[in-house]
Amino acid sequence: MELIDQSCGINAFYEAFGLKTQPDQLVVALAGNPNTGKSTVFNALTGLKQHTGNWPGKTVLRAEGTFCHRNKKILLVDLPGTYSLLATSADEQVARDFICLGRPDAIVVVTDATCLERNLNLVLQVMEISPRVVVCINLMDEARRRKIKVDAAALSRELGVPCIPTTARDGIGLKDLKDAILDLAAGAVKTSPRLVTYEPDVEHAAAELATKIQAFLPQWVNHRWVALRLLEGDTSIIETLCDPLEEELKGVVLKKEAAAWER
Amino acid sequence: MSRTIVPLSQLPNGASGKVASLTAQGLIRRHLLDLGLVTGSWVEAIRRSPAGDPAAFNIRGAIIALRNEDANQILIQTD
Numbered sequence: 580m581e582l583i584d585q586s587c588g589i590n591a592f593y594e595a596f597g598l599k600t601q602p603d604q605l606v607v608a609l610a611g612n613p614n615t616g617k618s619t620v621f622n623a624l625t626g627l628k629q630h631t632g633n634w635p636g637k638t639v640l641r642a643e644g645t646f647c648h649r650n651k652k653i654l655l656v657d658l659p660g661t662y663s664l665l666a667t668s669a670d671e672q673v674a675r676d677f678i679c680l681g682r683p684d685a686i687v688v689v690t691d692a693t694c695l696e697r698n699l700n701l702v703l704q705v706m707e708i709s710p711r712v713v714v715c716i717n718l719m720d721e722a723r724r725r726k727i728k729v730d731a732a733a734l735s736r737e738l739g740v741p742c743i744p745t746t747a748r749d750g751i752g753l754k755d756l757k758d759a760i761l762d763l764a765a766g767a768v769k770t771s772p773r774l775v776t777y778e779p780d781v782e783h784a785a786a787e788l789a790t791k792i793q794a795f796l797p798q799w800v801n802h803r804w805v806a807l808r809l810l811e812g813d814t815s816i817i818e819t820l821c822d823p824l825e826e827e828l829k830g831v832v833l834k835k836e837a838a839a840w841e842r
Numbered sequence: 843m844s845r846t847i848v849p850l851s852q853l854p855n856g857a858s859g860k861v862a863s864l865t866a867q868g869l870i871r872r873h874l875l876d877l878g879l880v881t882g883s884w885v886e887a888i889r890r891s892p893a894g895d896p897a898a899f900n901i902r903g904a905i906i907a908l909r910n911e912d913a914n915q916i917l918i919q920t921d
Contacts, residue, residue, distance in 0.1 A: 614904075663876035694903030697878040 604645070604652045605764040608681065610674055610705060611689030612698050613660035616717045618642070620689050620747040621657045624757070648757040651765065656683070664704045665813065676819055678708050679801070684764035687756070689715045692722035692729050692744070706740060706772035708801050713759045714742040720749065739771040777807075784810055796820065845921045850885060850899065851913035858886035858900075859920035866915035878902040879916055 625644030642657040659670035690698035745752030788806035
């Protein structure tokens with residue numbers, strides 16, 4: 580009797596989030612600051628197929644939808660708009676947990692071209708968790724109207740991930756965005772995200788902690804990131820970490836009981 | 843030219859300055875930093891609600907409303 584099945588862990592996670600995935604489907608998360616046109620990008624990519632739902636136990640709205648590109652099915656998950664992934668609110672925690680535990684095949688961070696600087700904080704934070712990031716520089720029409728020029732190629736070089744200018748409202752740049760998403764999600768393109776380097780003391784402590792975390796949290800995508808949050812004294816991450824562990828412990832106990840009964 | 847440091851909550855509408863420091867701690871500090879309020883950021887007071895709290899500020903190109911309670915913990919250098 581097998582009570583814990585590691586291989587179905589990720590599907591169980593998606594189910595807990597109310598997502599139904601098909602085996603040949605790529606999962607792509609859509610993150611971004613509030614008011615960057617995230618939902619416009621979402622609707623432009625998915626057409627009219629989206630429906631909204633609630634995250635379990637939270638009053639935060641979430642949307643999901645599917646689209647096909649180059650014969651590949653993609654499930655797009657619209658995450659709540661946040662300034663940060665450091666989980667100071669329920670929205671941020673939902674976004675963070677999905678990116679960390681959901682291991683999406685790609686993460687699109689939608690940014691506002693008219694105030695790009697303030698959006699890059701989130702971009703850097705997402706890149707710290709996963710290298711599979713596409714930056715969508717949206718509202719390019721608005722930026723042009725305000726005489727703001729955005730050099731997407733230079734930004735791509737600096738960040739080490741693809742940056743695609745779009746005007747989602749008019750459908751401009753969406754094909755490029757889909758291409759970039761698919762290339763990344765299917766593994767055809769590798770990124771080399773520029774990571775924030777901390778003080779040597781912090782880096783050393785994080786590395787030490789990360790190796791210890793790795794042993795009992797194989798499902799987490801990035802142990803260095805978890806180590807940094809723990810060093811920061813983030814208590815919400817401890818709760819998130821303990822949930823699956825408790826389930827696992829429950830499984831182990833049940834298994835032992837079953838074995839004892841058989842004897 | 844004289845330089846003065848005032849809490850953001852006391853910046854009159856239309857006036858602007860640079861963030862000198864944050865006195866907030868913990869999650870609020872983290873949140874303010876995430877909003878782009880780091881030392882040296884330019885901030886402008888835009889308008890106030892009828893009761894004076896909250897007030898709206900231009901922070902790095904976005905209009906953000908802050909409660910007085912939080913804006914009190916942001917020190918602004920005006921010159």
